[in-house]
Amino acid sequence: MTRIYTPWFLLAAALILAAIYLFPLYWMYVTSLKSSSEIFANPPTFWPRDPDPGIYAQVWHRRTMPTFLWNSLVIASGVTAVTIVLGTGCAYVLARYRNVWIDIGLFVVLMLQVLPASVMVTPLFVGFNQVGLLGYPRTAVVLAAAAKAMPFFVVLVRATFMSVPRELEEAALVDGNSRVGAFFTIVLPLARNGILVCAILTFMTAFGEYIYSKSIIQSPSLQPASVGLSGFLGPNSTDWSSIMAYSAIYVTPILAIFVLLQRRIVSGLTSGALK
């Protein structure tokens, strides 16, 4: 193959592709900084004439964002905690053995991974109503969302456990450790980084959870930020600078974590999701 492309040409093309792909994000930030008359300018300006960050403080108070974000944080932390506590052990066992029971367990986990939330929300709501869980709506959402998040977590963390050498655990057992001891002092510390990445992914997904919260939580003081956003978003919305400012406040922490941990997240995903 004759190399007419230099690597630098490819790099430039890659940057252009990334810029096109990330344009919606740029547009979110730019729109949030525009005045309401500039938003409806024709043709639109691709850089705000008179950037006004004041809208952030305004939206923050007017839309009671502290309450919404706090609820998102509570729900996401709950989901992550339940998922880690129950999912890690399950992933460990599924990685350690290889027999027909493990295959059945894996099959169940894979099948549960594919259930759409929109299929589950009706029976969960009616069931929670009968059990009386609707009186504790955030707990109910945490349980429902954890069941949704756990299968994916198990599949990814299982791949991490597979990469921990069996010999290390066996050596610990020979040295007189119990299974419990070997698990907590040898296997878990070795798999810590992989588990952490998966936990962060679970947290970020749960932080944006919408359908269960929207259906189960009625009281605005307990709703997460996604439901708060849906409150002034619809096919006929016009208050775009507020919507974009709200969105920007909501996603910037997630984007920051993602950029910081990008390499680890990508490698964690690629090792578990398919390979």
Add this chain to the structure above:
Amino acid sequence: MSRLFNSLRDGIGFDIVLVGAALVFLLALAGAPLVYNVLMSFQQVDMFTLGALVRPFVGFENYVAVVQMPEFWLVTRNTLIFVFGSMAGQFILGFSLALFFAQRFPGAATIRGLFLVSWVMPGLVVGAIWSWMLAGDFGALNVILRGLGIIQSNIFWKSDPAFSIWAVIIANIWLGLAFNMLLLSVGLAAIPRDLYEAAELDGANAFQRFWTITLPMMRPTIGAVLSLGLIGTLQQFDLFPAITEGGPANTSNVAGFWSWQLSFQLYDFAKGATVSVMMFLLVLFASIIYVRSTRHEVRG
């Protein structure tokens, strides 16, 4: 008693507790609701019997009623368009990008990683951004398309019945494209380099190399990616309330959102359950393909 304790601390009991706790939780909050859903689809469930443990059975009445609803075929058609449109877009664009980033140049992995940012964003925020980009009068997409000379006059993506479903598809392609690309990149990286070198020596051109090496070697990956794409598209919900709310006149409504509307906006839980059972059958079909195409890889 002490034997039981010992087994829990140092034997098979430990494994059973670890795996059992998770499976009991999953079966209680995912397996049981699934069965309950099927049960509800054969019952009369309304505001009066919502809290009751025993409800009157109605046989297939709910199914007949759902199929006879005027929007049923429209929603079915939309679901198919949404699923295949999104999958085709995500896969073709994702594969092209994966092939591009498989070239060797500085920063390839890092720039590729940036694409995944869409994957961690809350679906509702993605929907909000696209809802604004797709706005008819002042949306950025119309301006860009007009600037490129592709369209002459503005397309009212969200309110034109001919385009409303495509508005959601565009947003969904953007959302799912990165994940497709990532998985396909993993598959591409696993193809041995010397195959290409040998083919090059034999005088195969780029197209022939793609057709005779890349595609056959990627078959298991492509199978997994397509079935994951199908599953992911069927799971998509957040974009609908954010962009079109299924409208205008259900022209952008799909099974998942319709089922939710029936349950939580019309409080017709029986019909909602019925539609979601129908949708579950579709998901089941997708997951069988998925499990078949990834089983030996997942087992590792």
